[in-house]
Amino acid sequence: MAGDDEDRAVPAGEPAAPAAALPPVSSLDAEAAEAEHARLSDEVARANLAYYQEDAPFISDAEYDACKRRLEEIEVRFPHLAHPGSPTEQVGAAADTRFAKIPHRLPMLSLENGFTQGDVEAFVQRVRSFLNLAPGAALEITAEPKIDGLSLSLRYEGGWLVQAATRGDGAVGENVTANARTIADIPGQLAGDDWPDVLEIRGEVYMSHVDFEKLNQSDSGRVFANPRNAAAGSLRQLDPAVTASRPLRFFAYAWGEVSAPFARTQMEAVRRMQDFGFQTNPLTRICASVQDMLAAWAEIEQMRATLGYDIDGVVYKVNDLGYQARLGMRSTTPRWALAHKFPAERAWTRLEAIDIQVGRTGALSPVARLHPVTVGGVVVSNATLHNEDYIAGRGADGSEIRGGKDIRIGDWVEVYRAGDVIPKVADVDLAKRPPEAAPYAFPATCPECGSPAIREEGDSVRRCTGGLICPAQAVEKLRHFVSRAAFDIEGLGAKLVEELFRDGWIAEPADIFTLEDRYGPGQPRQLKNREGWGEKSAASLFQAIEKRREIPLARLLFALGIRHVGEVAAQDLARHYGSWQALEAALDTARPAAIAHRAAEEAVQAEREAAQAEGRRARPAEARAAALAQADLPADAANAWAGLIAADGIGPVLAMSLSDAFANERERAAIDRLVAHLTVLPPEARATDSAITGKTLVFTGTLEKMTRAEAKARAEALGAHVAGSVSAKTDLLIAGPGAGSKAKKAAELGIKVIDEDEWLAIAQG
DNA sequence: CAGCCTCGAGTTCC
């Protein structure tokens, strides 16, 4: 599953018979076919078992696919061999359905990462200013080692373990209850009797170094790359007996849903978790200052080698749980915690080639092909090179990257895994540079379609201008279209759309919804006859596509893959307009305004250049106003544009990009063809019910009991929009002392105004 | 207008 960074160990083993050496299927007689069918079925079944249960595949994916294809061919020619138990009938590899999905009642968070002393100082400062603490006021922060394992959420009801779920993507995890029950550190029943009736304990499953070595030396023939992979592989076993035989351990450090509070501070919570019968990390401590935190970090790093288990940093948390609640969440991380990572491991290797990939928006991304090298327990053979400037070692403004050293093919380069995941090139050894190595010439044309690749002013990436003509862009757009946050059609993943695109079955999103008409029952060419497909799998894909003809507006908008319109902007737009028709109409009406605004921006640019040439001060605002006046916009266009910009989170750049997409003939036609097949669902109303849900709020003046940031976060949690200035759309103004023009304007517009105490009453509710 | 925060886009491992 994507997002799951569990790796599988590949043991030495007897390889599958090479498919190439086999005679053509057409030459087989019935007897030989049956024998081979049986052999291949067995092979595939064994491979499945190894892959899914043992976490130790003995054949490569390619070999596995070859086996399955060969089986298909045989079954096409000798249909009597196809039976319900045949591996070919078990379509789409059961990878995602091995464990039941469990939605987390409270999301399992990830943490913000920091690497430097400055990051730690900034974290503490941010917390202090958010809470509006006086400079001298005490602020306790806990520090604990960050265990390098995999996180697990354990749900207890009435003191009994009822469910264990992996983190998954943070919102939905996998049910591994049976396996969790076999781990000695995880109590099946809580100790004592003083626990909340519902209690979700969260922590880290890990394996100690000693146990890891023992496991790898056992005669199972399986070799795991590192303890983390071993722990992950052991926990995700179909057979709990296998998990039970693996020496897994567990540290508790956090919690999810709780029916009643059980502590007032983080440290107290840790002690309570011990009372409940959990192991907690003995190095956890309280810090009173940034100096304390850095000292704790340094001390824990010193102990790293002798701890006996892997850690990759130190986690800091605001100790007071009341403060934690006030600080709340950003989009994916809590404001009250920071993971202070240890420096990443590095390794030197040779850069063998530089390839250029073309993305969905046409961005040309250079990728380093490296001589394989082990970095932090993982073999790395590719690394990102970001962009043209990164390779050149110098930014557009002349600033130096890596001390100005450029990267050349043939160079010795130092590689590390940023955030322990993405391989990056950190340095170049000029002393080892081959004399014939030349500076890398970044292509000026798209390597996929040959169109010019242009770098716009102020942009760091070069983009292919081919648009939908470029096959790379077209296929990346399709992959995006079927991605999880977009249409998410079951059984139609990135790999399959790519294949269907290559074969000319799907050229654009609309084609997905006519797939059955063109390749379904009764057609000359049919999906069920494709390699690896059958009657059942084809029918279920068509059914999954049918289901997605009804699509929420936000998903549709995101799926279109318009530059700058991501998941959040799509949500904002959907909520702002409420329907596809309203959005489409607004964009069409606003088009002249978009054109005028672009012209105005160009006029501003020209004015800046002219001013510089003439040595006078630029007057951008006047140039813009003049250009707009000259355009003589119809009022409805100006209004529609203003309405678009007024949407929360939508600025001129995004609005322009959206407008361009809808005005581009080719793109618009493709969108219209798609939407003709769909029923677009309006955005759901927010579930929260509070006096301010769905309302637009403006804060002004000084807030004395809460900071601005805190008030905004709280209001948004209650389903309100927080705007910066008062307009006709404003529903409520919260005015503290010193409120000025905004309060006056609100009064003119007849908008309700409340003071901070009234606001606090709402915020608490 | 500058600085902060969040979002979008691209990428690696398999």
Added chain:
DNA sequence: CTCGAGGCTG
């Protein structure tokens, strides 16, 4: 996960 850039705030 990170970088760059867009949008908002002060």
